[in-house]
Amino acid sequence: MCTLRSYPLLPRRHPVSSHETEGTTTSPRAPRTPGLRVIRGEGQRREEPLASRDAVARVLMEAGADLLLRRISPLRAQEIERKVDRVLDLFDRVDAAPVLMPVLKRHLDELEALMRETREVRAARR
Numbered sequence: 001m002c003t004l005r006s007y008p009l010l011p012r013r014h015p016v017s018s019h020e021t022e023g024t025t026t027s028p029r030a031p032r033t034p035g036l037r038v039i040r041g042e043g044q045r046r047e048e049p050l051a052s053r054d055a056v057a058r059v060l061m062e063a064g065a066d067l068l069l070r071r072i073s074p075l076r077a078q079e080i081e082r083k084v085d086r087v088l089d090l091f092d093r094v095d096a097a098p099v100l101m102p103v104l105k106r107h108l109d110e111l112e113a114l115m116r117e118t119r120e121v122r123a124a125r126r
């Protein structure tokens with residue numbers, strides 16, 4: 001049986017105090033550490049055309065967030081989910097039968113119209 005007491009204790013890491021860092025300067029061009037970065041978006045969301053599965057999936061996530069924040073009704077969220085499911089199914093079917101592309105395009109246009117209306121309603125509630 002292995003317990004935590006069987007492992008050697010590691011020394012604790014203490015935060016660096018301010019007197020230890022006095023006299024040191026940091027270069028403005030210090031190497032960046034990997035992680036999150038700020039993307040300048042000017043505070044406005046760009047309207048993305050629904051031309052890929054990823055864009056359609058983002059619509060579903062947007063609707064889910066709006067539902068959780070109570071910016072849209074459960075009925076509207078359900079309608080968006082239904083249309084997204086239909087469009088994603090059509091994407092798969094178009095891969096096998098490209099002749100269905102006009103049907104996919106029509107459903108994408110309907111989903112875009114529904115999302116445009118949803119965003120307008122959401123903006124009016126603010």
